[in-house]
Amino acid sequence: MRELVKHVRASLFRVGWPKDERAAVKAMVSSITLHIHSPKVRPASLRFRATWALGVIAVVLAGMLTATGVYLMFYYYPHPDVAWRSMKDLAFVVPFGVITRNLHRWGAHAMVAIVTLHMLRVFLSGGYKPPREANWVAGVGLWVLTLALSFTGYLLPWDQLAYWAVTVGANMAGAIPWLGQPLRVLLLGDMTVGEAALLRFYVLHCVLLPLLLFGIVGFHLFRVRKDGGLVTSEHDPASDRTKEGHRLLPSWPHLVYRELIVGLLTTAVLLLLALVANAPLEPLADPSRTPNPAKAPWYFLGIQELAHWSAFWGGVFVPAITVLGLCAVPFFDRHMDGVGRYFPRERRVASGLFLALMTFFAVVTVIGTLFRGPAWALMWWPN
Ligand code: HEM
Structure with missing residues (x-):
């Protein structure tokens, strides 16, 4: 029996526990999961402030959302x-149903926030500059996909909140000139949110969008590796050396252990949240009872706020130009001065403009979320 266990282990783990640098590099190269990393990394890219761990947290959240999502699929129709009723079953009948749903719901909100912050950090450090242009554009795709995944999942509980948030979101898409109405019908399978929309959102949320997300995440991580690791400052080459003067450190254990710690901490925080706060479930969706005001999911409330001023300019033009502009940034802003540092003098204009854009969206989102009451009237006190 012992021999058999040894045999099975050897067939899976070809290199034993690495005891020196050579073995560590061999372990990284021979394992399919570890091979995502390059065998060695620059010490400067291991510092917390190089990434604030946001990319790794996004990967952990994507994994956790997939695992909890698969469990929820067994009980959802x-x-x-x-x-x-499936939501009620999850709350009262299904083993670990409440915690799984809570993890999935809070994880989805966290994913939107973390991916947005990751984009902010990459921009501020100039991580979109050559040769990382394609990876930045893939990142913008991931950001849009994350929002789309969250939006399609929003409808599934089929409560009042879900029904009306998606109705508002679909109406916003309908404001696109010429394409809007066909797009809305394509998305909903009907003129209003109903049986066809629920099935379409389910397939998009559970099959199509996750497949796309994982495909692009694979490309994204491959590019991080092929573009020479993370962007670090050219002005501080000394920071790229260890005390012993080595230029590179083996990813095992230096990077992999850090990732494990980030993974454990992310899981612990989310578990704690899932234990103390339950995901909401409003009464069953009722198409004849419109809430006042009907609000989109929080990450679209900035756009809903802008759409209130002008359906086309606020609801369509600004979001479209923002996404296109983000994709175009690396092809216009190409100089390499100040890359790898936050707020360097050479990148004052770019950092200032990007922060202004993010602040603008944050402010309109807060107004839409907290300061809009019945008939979308402005409230002077949080609603
Ligand atoms: C599902 C969403 C995403 C995941 C899982 C993800 C994951 C990662 C990881 C693990 C890294 C390396 C470590 C780090 O920088 O923290 C990274 C780097 C990078 N990410 Fe993302 N990312 C996502 C979304 C985005 C978005 C929205 C953008 C930008 C629009 C972006 C652009 C980049 C770029 C350009 C790099 C290389 C940065 C550098 O060299 O410093 N990513 N990403």
Whole structure:
């Protein structure tokens, strides 16, 4: 038996526990999971402030959302007659149903926030400059996909919140000139949110969008490696050396251990949140009872706020130009001065403009979320 266990282990782990640098590099290269990393990394890219661990947290959240999502799929049925009841079953009947749903819901909100912050950190450090242009554009795709995944998942509980948030979101898409109405019908499968929309959102949320996300995340991580690791400052070459003067450190254990710690901490924080706060479930969706005001999911409330001023300029033009502008940035801003540092003098204008854009969206999102009451009237006190 012992021999058999040894045999199975040897077939899976070809290199034993690495005891020196050579073995560590061999372990990184021979394992499919570890091979995502390059065998060695620059010491400067291991510092917390190089990434604030945001990319790794996003990967951990994506994994956790997939695992909890698969569990939820066993008990969920995408039909208006039973979808809401499945949520009740999860709350009262299914083993670990409450915690799994809580983890999935809070993890999805966290994912939107973390991916946005990751984009901010990459921009501020100039991580989109050559040769990382393609990876930045892939990142913008991941940001849009994250929002789309969260939006399609929003409808699935089929409660009042879900129904009306998605109705508002779909109406916003309908404001796009010429394309809007066909797009809305394509998305909903009908003129209003109903049985067809629920099935479409379910397939998008559980199959199509996750497949796309994992494909692009694979490309994204591959590019991080092929573009020479993370961007670090050219002005501080000494910071790229260890005390012993080595230029590179083996990823095992230096990077992999850090990632494990980030993974454990992320899981612990999310578990704690899932234990103390339950994901909301409002009464069953009722198409005849419109809440006042009907609000989109929080990450679209900035756009809803802008759309209130002008359906086309606020609801369509600003979001479209923002996404296109983000994709175009690396092809216009190409000089390499100040890259790898936060707020360097050479990148004052770029950093200032990007922060202004993010602050603008944050402010309109807060107004839409907290300071809009019935009939979208402005409230002077948080709603
Ligand atoms: C599902 C979403 C995402 C995941 C899982 C993810 C994951 C990662 C990871 C693990 C890294 C390396 C470590 C780090 O920088 O923290 C990274 C780097 C990078 N990410 Fe992302 N990312 C995502 C979204 C984005 C977005 C929205 C953008 C920008 C629009 C972006 C652009 C980049 C770039 C350009 C790099 C290389 C940066 C550098 O060299 O410093 N990523 N990403």
